[in-house]
Amino acid sequence: MSEPAPSSPPPSGPSPRPPGTIRLGSIAGADVLVNGSWFVIAALIALLVAPRVEQVEPGLGSLKYVAGFAFAVLLYASVLLHEVSHAYVARRYGHRVSSITLHFLGGMTAVEGEARSAKQEFWIAVVGPITSLAVGGAALASWFVTPDGLLKVGVEGLAGANLLIGVLNLVPALPLDGGRVLKSAVWQVSGNPHRGSLVAGWSGRGLAVLVLGWPFYQQALFGTQPLVVDYLLAVVMAVFLWSGASAAILHARIRSRLPLLVARTLARRAVTVREDTPLAQAVATAQTLRAGSIVTVDAQGRPVGLVNESALLAVPDERRPWMPTSGVARPLEPGLTLPLDISGEELVAAISRRPAEEYLLVAPDGTIHGVLSTVDVDRAFNRRGN
Structure with a gap:
């Protein structure tokens, strides 16, 4: 996802690093940061992948968790590529990109200022999902020629995860990239970027409500009894979507008043x-x-x-x-x-x-x-x- 930050002049020195983050380096002038929450999700991915690793390569013992953690790193490398694509297009349009942050729900690119046209908004937003779909497609194509073993498991997981990330990010609801695509469409039609943010923001709130009810849909549609982790993930995702959409709505309302200040x-x-x-x-x-x-x-x-x-x-x-x-x-x-x-x-x-x-x-x-x-x-x- 890409996220606009308040407009400000480029700082004279390095940007202060947010608390709870680790700086890995910089790409295209933007600090690459890892939030501490990433290590939690990486450990969870390692636990979830370990049984599959054990199935493919029996007898690895505790090394199966190391392999699972390596897959988490590989997966987030593709998430970083998704975010770098946002940053690259934003910079092409003249925006400063202050940071790229990887966190437990994926990543975020902080772009200084607002897009100056619906076209810019569209391309800055859509390039991320396109990149994920491209990575997923390439991984899927290579799966057919990859020898059996751990490498093939990694390619398999990389293909599935990136295709899923690409599709989900195209859902037309803020704070997802698809929400910014929807905003650009409304902006293009109405000529009002703030109206686009409001429409996409309310769409995000609606999606948050739907996600919150996922465990119940799961039981009704698939006859599967939801686990505690299903409820937990639904709540976390719903809160993330609702808070992001609400912030976008508030941001749009505030910005719509600014031209009146003379x-x-x-x-x-x-x-x-x-x-x-x-x-x-x-x-x-x-x-x-x-x-x-x-x-x-x-x-x-x-x-x-x-x-x-x-x-x-x-x-x-x-x-x-x-x-x-x-x-x-x-x-x-x-x-x-x-x-x-x-x-x-x-x-x-x-x-x-x-x-x-x-x-x-x-x-x-x-x-x-x-x-x-x-x-x-x-x-x-x-x-x-x-």
Whole structure:
């Protein structure tokens, strides 16, 4: 599966490794990580494969578990190939791929940002299942010419597992790759990527409900009494699908609001005063001009600070005539000046990179337009989301 990550500029150093993971190396600039849960599923695969190994090669003793573990490694190597194909296509479309993580349910490729078209969404998503089906098909073809023994058992398992992975990943439900294929189709027809995510997300929730009932279908359809492990796997898969689909739905709803956030319309009118201006005088000037913010400037008229509203209110009235305005102003550090026309996802990314209470908005010619408060951004976002 591929999973979009929040848009952000490429980091200057290596990305922090998530807790509970082991870094194996990198492929195409992406860290290859193994989650600790993988060792649990690898041990389980070794236990399940061991009887088949014993059947083919009797007398191996404990080495049959080593052979089973080797098959788990081989299987996840093909899962890695599935994920690398996602990463390769994403990079071809100009996206940064931060990591590829193998975990007990398969793998995940973290792609920075969103696809810019339905076509990109389709190909980034569909290439994974296609790769798994190709690996499965190649393994199946080679099975017929592979000599009997452990090698043939490995090829047999590799063929079956990859064909199953390929088919299941094409189910049109998020967070599966097929869900992103469905999203691309809805996006292409409706012109709205967020609607595509909502449709595919709700499809994922429906699939989660169906998976949860699998043990009962198993008994009704095949007359097989479900085991405890069947119930356990059904719950784990249902939770995985439901949580992934719900996250996609929430992500789509949030992103659909972002275009409504426009810095120009949210800006507070600002008044400029010299750094050494008494605070009482600066406040009086702002009240006279009905400005919502105060910007301090140096002797050459260059903006150097933003008056912090909380700090201003904390100064008693009797002290304001004797305190310079710079005493309650935050220095205008890099990242606190934003272009006037910034909006949507770009605005949110800028605020996330340099968290602050206020930002100076400047026009293309360098003139001060006003001050953007994160309180106003949050209020606008929540109001338009209701």
